[in-house]
Amino acid sequence: MKGVKAMYLKELSELDGVSGDEGRVRKFIEEKIKDKVDSLKVDIMGNLIALKKGTKSNRKFLLAAHMDEVGFMVTNIEDDGTLSFGPVGGIDPRVAVGKHVRIKGELAGVIGYKAIHLQRKDELLASPKFENLRINIGAKSKEEASRKVEIGDYVTFATDFRCENARATGKAFDDRAGCAALMEILEKGQRYEDDLCFAFLVQEETGLRGSAVLFEQLCPDLALVIEGTTAGDDPGLPEHQWATHLGDGPAITFMHRGYVVNKKIYESILQVARKYDIRHQPKRRTAGGTDAARLAKTGGGVPAGVISIPARYIHSPLSMIDLADFNNTVLLLSKILEEGEGFAK
Amino acid sequence: MDTVSLLKCLSGADSPSGYEDEVLKVVEENIKPYVDLVKKHKMNTLIAAKRGQNGKKLGIFAHADEIGFVVAKLEERGFARLEPIGGVDPKVVLSQRIKIFTNQGIATGVVGFLPPHLQKEDQKDKVPDYNDIYVDVSCSPLCEAVSVGDICVIEGRCASLGDKLSGKALDNRASCAALILAARELETIKNRSDVYFIFSSQEEIAGPGAVYVAYELGLDGAIVVDVTHGNEHVPQMPQIKISEGPALAVGPVVNREFYKALCDVAKRHGVRTQIEPTPGRSHTDTDEVQITRSGIKTALVSIPLMYMHTPVELVDPRDVEETARLLSLASTVDL
DSSP states (O other): OTTOOOTTHHHHHHSOOBTTOOHHHHHHHHHHHGGGSSEEEEOTTOOEEEEEOOSSOSSEEEEEEEOOBOEEEEEEEOTTSOEEEEEESSOOGGGTTTEEEEETTTEEEEEOOOOGGGOOHHHHTSOOOGGGOOEEOSOSSHHHHHTTOOTTOEEEEOOOOEEETTEEEESOHHHHHHHHHHHHHHHTTOOOSSEEEEEEESOSTTTSOGGGGHHHHHOOSEEEEEEEEEOOOSTTSOGGGOOOOTTSOOEEOSEETTEEOOHHHHHHHHHHHHHTTOOOEEOOOOOSOOHHHHHHHSTTOOOEEEEEEEEETTTSSOEEEEHHHHHHHHHHHHHHHHTGGGTTO | OOHHHHHHHHHHSOOBTTOOHHHHHHHHHHHGGGOSEEEEETTTEEEEEEOOSSSOEEEEEEEOOBOEEEEEEEETTTEEEEEEESOOOGGGTTTOEEEEEETTEEEEEEEOOOOGGGOOHHHHTOOOOTTTOEEEOTTSTTGGGOOTTOEEEEOOOOEEETTEEEETTHHHHHHHHHHHHHHHHGGGOOSOOEEEEEEESOTTTTOSSHHHHHHHHTOSEEEEEEEEEOSOOOTTSOOOOTTSOOEEEESTTSOHHHHHHHHHHHHHTTOOOEEEEOOSOOSSTHHHHTTSTTOOEEEEEEEEEBSTTSTTEEEOHHHHHHHHHHHHHHTTSOO
16 A cells, blocks of 8 residues: 555545536646547547556456536526525535535636524424535626636536545545546556556536446446445444445445446455455445446446445535555556456456 | 625624634724724724714724633533523524634534434424534643633635626625725725724624724714625515625614714615615614614614525625725714
8 A cells, every 4th residue: 555645536536527627627637647648539528548468468457437516506596696506416405504615617606595493483494405505616696707717617516625634525526536546547558458448537427427327438348437425324224234344445236227247347455455465345225326337338338346435425515535555456456457457357 | 804704704704702713803803904993892892983064973883702612511421411692593503514713722622413314203393492402612722621611613715606706604704804995995984983983792682782882982873884684574674685785774773863974875876775674673683783872873784685593694795895985985974
């Protein structure tokens, strides 16, 4: 684990890239990895695909992480100069209240809420809804706001990244943590037996859409999806409902929505983890889905495994991961690649 | 310091009711050059006095405290439960960074939220309340130092939104800024009362703050400066608008002649004001100050503010400046 410090996590977390607007993240990754791969392209959907030749080249091994994050889109500019907005991806209106936001990656706004003094009893006892929330950019009128914002502009939380006590807090760890892990692998500059395709995907949060166009372009033989996944090991849930535990290592998925992980791959991941005594844990819930489900269903189907970095409070402005989990994920991944053709044979 | 920088500085001071020291320090530094005397009162109130010429005493009050929390319970593995200090809507607390003032320094934690993936049906529409809210402090090196009784605030960030400003505790730091700016303007005003600027404590919990100072100083007149709901539709009320100057309250808690004199002086000097009908209590320090000793001629001046008691309270700095002009001119009103 020495030398691995989640070097790109801060930048990746603070970049804004809601589904459909991944350009800033893509540009950053492209810039950092372009000299470390054999070829690089951006496809029609906006996926960034990098290839690294293997020493044997008998198999094509796809490694995927998604670049997009959940966020919002401006849906209307109101007469009073405030902005109506809707969620892009699964985001609960309750986490949006009272937050600073960023529009188009640059313009500051806030999501206010009716003062507690003015709320009627039914309002006090009502859960916030998007239809009642507005973004305020300090504009007095529709005209003034329209000079700065257009309908369709993307919005993210203006969360800064912090790392203390070996735990990182910030936005978009789902799945910038996965992107950062893949970038760490590329940083090693190593060649493995298999040809490797690194795919930094778009639109995972809006229905696994970026990964849908990979098979046609790459025909991979097998795949691993690297995710930032739900933890739930907090007082919000009784212990038997926790999905993963922060600090217990990468979570290995047996099954999630729409896909039971290919048994050979699942077991091979566990074998490698045990062989090198890398701390890991099973993902204990089957909630949520990843691009593995889409990969399994497109074209001729790609057998895929899922390795996840446990993250608390994902799909909110402030998620949390344990750096040891991140480091162990990178370690596990690199050991899997070192196995070469022996992995999931 | 310009108005925006002053507001940002005051907003950044973390001082929930009863723990006003930090903000009073900022106030003292900024008001000292413009007054004759600054003294800290034993009840966490700062009084800054500027002598006048006409022998009357005008007190201008702004509470300096803000809403916040106290750690009420600790759970295993670095989770803390909160109780609010003042009226903090639990709906604005989720997914915020929380600064906890431990005896070893500030521990910053985050309020967690169950992701949609793990929510059961009955959790999906649930209204947030303090029974469900917890702070995850496992991300702080001072995790172990957190104790029951530690004071907390939502970590603030003060952002310029065009020509407006949004951040925490602008209720009532916007008024504190107005008092400081008014003290500066007093230099240019002749034939006026002694003016006492009073930065009081514990307003947010309706605690002892302004009252005992009003008692001790023996004032001839008092103006309480607070914030009011801007750009909100309150049934049967005129809308108080952001960017259109301070609102002057009219109603039983306000001395009618004093109110009229303030309107008059504002009009003569081109200060924009708005009217805020206050048929009952004002729920500001005005209510108590008016009935101190044998009664004090009291007025209430409010700065329009949106999203009160959220971390993104919004004001127009020009309203703060207009309020300061009105307050300095008030020192010339006959008491």
